[in-house]
Amino acid sequence: MSVGGFGSGGGEVASDRADTFSYTPARRLRPNAKVLPEHARGHNRALVLQTLFASGAMSRADIARATGLTRVSISDLVASLIADNLIVEIGLRETSRPGKPATLIDINRDEFQIVGLDLSDTELFRGAVLTLDGDIVTLREVPLDGSTGEQAIDKAVALAAGLLEEATVEVLGIGVGSPGVVDMTGTVRSAPNLGWTDVDLQGALEQVAQVPVLVANDANAAVLAEYSFGGADGDLMLVSVGNGVGAGLLVGGHPLFGSRFAAGEIGHVVVGTDGGPLCACGKRGCLEAWLAVPHLRELLDAVDAAGLPAEEVVLRQDEILRAAGERLGISLAAIVGALNLSEIVVSGPEELLGGVLLAAAIDTVRERTMTEFHGGVQIRMSEQGSDIVLRGTAVMVLSGLLGVS
Numbered sequence: 001m002s003v004g005g006f007g008s009g010g011g012e013v014a015s016d017r018a019d020t021f022s023y024t025p026a027r028r029l030r031p032n033a034k035v036l037p038e039h040a041r042g043h044n045r046a047l048v049l050q051t052l053f054a055s056g057a058m059s060r061a062d063i064a065r066a067t068g069l070t071r072v073s074i075s076d077l078v079a080s081l082i083a084d085n086l087i088v089e090i091g092l093r094e095t096s097r098p099g100k101p102a103t104l105i106d107i108n109r110d111e112f113q114i115v116g117l118d119l120s121d122t123e124l125f126r127g128a129v130l131t132l133d134g135d136i137v138t139l140r141e142v143p144l145d146g147s148t149g150e151q152a153i154d155k156a157v158a159l160a161a162g163l164l165e166e167a168t169v170e171v172l173g174i175g176v177g178s179p180g181v182v183d184m185t186g187t188v189r190s191a192p193n194l195g196w197t198d199v200d201l202q203g204a205l206e207q208v209a210q211v212p213v214l215v216a217n218d219a220n221a222a223v224l225a226e227y228s229f230g231g232a233d234g235d236l237m238l239v240s241v242g243n244g245v246g247a248g249l250l251v252g253g254h255p256l257f258g259s260r261f262a263a264g265e266i267g268h269v270v271v272g273t274d275g276g277p278l279c280a281c282g283k284r285g286c287l288e289a290w291l292a293v294p295h296l297r298e299l300l301d302a303v304d305a306a307g308l309p310a311e312e313v314v315l316r317q318d319e320i321l322r323a324a325g326e327r328l329g330i331s332l333a334a335i336v337g338a339l340n341l342s343e344i345v346v347s348g349p350e351e352l353l354g355g356v357l358l359a360a361a362i363d364t365v366r367e368r369t370m371t372e373f374h375g376g377v378q379i380r381m382s383e384q385g386s387d388i389v390l391r392g393t394a395v396m397v398l399s400g401l402l403g404v405s
């Protein structure tokens with residue numbers, strides 16, 4: 001299943017990618033709506049690419065079987081994709097059977113790279129040249145040194161420009177995971193930490209790039225990494241816990257953006273009716289006020305510094321983590337109920353979030369949802385590590401330009 005909503009959904013992108021690309025939300029009232037004849041070819045091209053992306057090298061006959069398209073159609077599509085340099089014949093299948101061995105074809109993984117930027121850290125911008133499989137070839141970090149506004153934009157643009165030069169093969173596109181609320185045109189509507197309001201980040205990057213640029217919220221990028229590289233299902237929520245708390249959502253394999261592009265912004269939703277820690281936004285008891293990493297570390301450090309016996313330290317620290325996990329679970333339960341998610345993945349420092357806190361969140365979701373419908377929801381830590389946003393930007397580009405994820 002491919003992720004819809006990022007870009008053109010794999011239309012005729014190869015011949016003139018830069019011109020045909022658009023980053024617009026797909027209107028998909030019926031996910032399985034019939035494909036119109038004029039769109040069928042682009043759809044089928046994406047289907048072939050998606051099949052190869054997910055399964056690796058195959059013969060034409062394998063692809064025909066996997067896609068349900070005829071051998072004739074596949075031969076034709078493969079020929080046009082080879083002409084566009086997007087797929088390549090990689091040799092003959094080793095076989096002990098008599099007869100001519102099949103020719104294997106694959107996505108031209110060595111001929112393209114992707115440039116990704118992760119702007120979500122408060123201290124530095126990270127950028128990478130990535131393979132089509134989301135592996136990092138070159139990683140660069142630029143300290144922010146307190147930069148905001150124009151200065152921060154310039155740093156992001158310079159980082160991208162440098163990485164474009166470091167790429168060793170053609171760059172398919174640039175993907176960016178930005179903090180804050182990002183609309184479909186790649187404009188950052190609001191990212192308070194960077195002092196950005198209505199910043200046309202996509203436009204700024206396009207001035208230095210001859211390739212398409214896609215900008216999304218960092219958690220919306222991260223959820224794609226989990227989907228494509230973490231083996232997650234299409235009804236997925238990725239909860240990112242760091243200095244703030246945000247989430248990216250896929251429903252039926254489609255990213256959710258929301259009416260004002262702020263779907264998944266759960267950090268400043270108050271959890272419970274009993275107050276709670278004061279939040280930077282002025283409210284009390286926001287999920288972020290309970291869960292943000294600096295806040296939790298501060299509480300745990302205070303217990304450490306209190307000179308208590310070792311067992312008492314563990315008990316009190318577990319209590320802090322359990323309380324935070326419970327609030328996370330309360331927040332998640334309603335979302336699980338509303339969307340009937342199959343999986344929730346938490347991304348952030350494993351040593352802080354992965355033990356008592358996650359267990360408490362899981363228990364709370366179980367207690368507060370209907371076992372019959374929601375008992376199967378998987379709640380786990382991400383295994384994508386600190387590169388999750390960068391890897392997600394690669395999927396944004398793949399999905400937007402080739403229709404694969």
Ligand SMILES: [Zn+2]
Nearest residue numbers: 268279281286
């Ligand atoms: Zn708040």
